[in-house]
Amino acid sequence: MSKDLSTAAAAAKSQPTMKDLVEAQLPAIERQLGGAMNSDAFVRAVLSEIGKSPDLMNADPKTLLGGVMLAAQLRLEIGSGLGEFYLTPRKDRGRQICLPIIGYQGMIKLALRSEYVLNVQAFLVREGDDFTYGGNSERGMFYDWTPKDFEESRPWIGVVATAKMRGGGTTWVYLTRTQVIDRRPSYWASTPWKTNEDEMVKKTAVRALAKFLPKSTDLGRALEADEAKVQHLKGVDEVQVTRLDDDAETFVVQEQDPMSRTPEEQAEDEANR
Numbered sequence: 001m002s003k004d005l006s007t008a009a010a011a012a013k014s015q016p017t018m019k020d021l022v023e024a025q026l027p028a029i030e031r032q033l034g035g036a037m038n039s040d041a042f043v044r045a046v047l048s049e050i051g052k053s054p055d056l057m058n059a060d061p062k063t064l065l066g067g068v069m070l071a072a073q074l075r076l077e078i079g080s081g082l083g084e085f086y087l088t089p090r091k092d093r094g095r096q097i098c099l100p101i102i103g104y105q106g107m108i109k110l111a112l113r114s115e116y117v118l119n120v121q122a123f124l125v126r127e128g129d130d131f132t133y134g135g136n137s138e139r140g141m142f143y144d145w146t147p148k149d150f151e152e153s154r155p156w157i158g159v160v161a162t163a164k165m166r167g168g169g170t171t172w173v174y175l176t177r178t179q180v181i182d183r184r185p186s187y188w189a190s191t192p193w194k195t196n197e198d199e200m201v202k203k204t205a206v207r208a209l210a211k212f213l214p215k216s217t218d219l220g221r222a223l224e225a226d227e228a229k230v231q232h233l234k235g236v237d238e239v240q241v242t243r244l245d246d247d248a249e250t251f252v253v254q255e256q257d258p259m260s261r262t263p264e265e266q267a268e269d270e271a272n273r
Contacts, residue, residue, distance in 0.1 A: 018050055018056070018057055018059075018061065018064065019047055019050070021061050021064075021065060022043060022046055022047060022050070022064075022065070022068060023043065025043075025065060025068065025069065026039060026040075026043060028069065028072075029042060029043065029068070029069070029072045032069065032072035032073045032075075033072055033075060034075075036075045037075055037077070042071075042072065042077075042078070045077065045078050045079050046068055046071075046078055046087070048079070049078055049079060049080065049087050050064070050087070052080075053087075053089055055089030055090075055096055056087060056089045056098055058096050059089055059096045059097055059098040060095060060096065060097050060098070063097040063098040063099075064087065064098035066098075066100070067087050067098045067099070067100035068087070070100050070225055071085045071087075071100065073221070074102075074106070074110065074218050074221065074222055075218070076102065076106045076109065076110075077106075080192075080195075082103075082105065083103040083104055083105035083106070083196070083199055084102070084103050084105045084106035084109060085100065085101070085102055085103060085106050086100070086101040086102075086103060086191075086192050087100065088100070088101050088190070088191050088192065089190070090187060090190045090191070091190075099191070099227060099228075100225070100226070100227070100228070101191055101192060101226065101227050102203070102222050102226045102227075103192065103196070103199060103200075103203060104122070104199040104200065104202045104203035104206065105199075106222075107203050107206045107207065107210075107219075107222070108120045108121070108206060110216060110218045110219040110222050111163065111206065111209075111210060111213060111216070111219055113216035113218050113219065114213065114214050114215060114216040114219065115166070116165055116166055116167065116213075116214040117163055117164075117165060117166070117213060117214070118163075118164045118165060118166045119163065119164040120161070120162070120163045120164075120206060120209070121161070121162055122159060122160060122161040122162070122202035122203075122205045122206055123145075123159070123160055123202075124156040124158070124159050124198060124201060124202070125145065125156065125157055125158040125159065125160065125174075126147070126148070126151075126152075126154040126155060126156050126157060127154050127155050127156075127157055128148035128149075128154060129145065129146065129147045129148050129157075130144070130145070130146040130147075130148070131143070131144070131145045131146075131158070132144050133174055141172075143160065143172065143174060145160070152198070156177065156198070156201065157176070157177050158174060158175060158176045158177055158180075159174070159175050159180060159201050159202060159204070159205040160172060160173070160174050160205065161173050161202070161205035161206045161208065161209040162209075163209060163212075163213055171209065171212050171213065172209070173205060173208045173209045173212070174205075175204065175205050175208060180201055180204050180205075183204050183207075183208075184200075184204070185227060191227075207223065207226075210223060
């Protein structure tokens with residue numbers, strides 16, 4: 001019996017579950033969060049999201065861990081109900097991967113980390129609304145919007161994102177429905193675009209607005225890595241990610257091998273031998 005248990009334990013150690021891999025990252029997650037969020041609660045949220053999806057359970061571990069570490073580095077909450085950061089399963093060349101997608105609330109949260117940005121918001125323009133925009137010498141670029149009502153079932157025809165600056169003034173962009181759809185990823189049906197379209201439309205407008213804003217480091221990093229898959233987990237601290245429709249790039253989101261031990265844990269292991 002003892003031999004059977006030892007064999008089973010050895011097999012479990014050589015084939016760690018996704019839960020094992022995530023929990024092994026706790027020290028690295030704590031370093032990335034830097035006290036801004038509770039690391040135990042963060043990991044519980046991750047495990048809860050994984051538990052809801054068999055596809056995430058079976059995803060390439062490095063793509064899921066890369067997404068988890070990206071969320072930790074950006075200090076965004078993971079959870080489909082929060083709208084900040086999604087761990088999204090999808091097929092890529094026949095294999096299951098995890099695609100990290102930053103939500104509308106997450107994008108706003110990152111934009112507000114700039115000391116120059118006071119407020120960011122977005123709203124949908126719907127059929128029947130009185131909406132005009134243009135520019136003149138007195139008002140500069142302007143838009144006027146009077147919604148027909150606040151009924152969210154009317155089809156949307158465009159989206160506006162605005163940012164109020166601390167030094168005064170407002171920056172805004174307007175995207176038509178066609179412009180938004182053109183920016184939607186080709187694999188949209190397997191992402192939050194399918195279940196949270198309004199939020200993703202607003203996020204698309206905030207992304208377009210971001211190019212005109214003074215960026216925090218986190219916002220710039222997020223714009224580079226959003227909707228990018230982890231291509232290769234390289235050694236200690238480097239993850240290579242590939243935007244599914246673009247070329248590969250390198251992005252640092254990982255601080256240690258998935259199952260590595262902290263120095264304190266290693267010392268404890270030696271003491272117990």
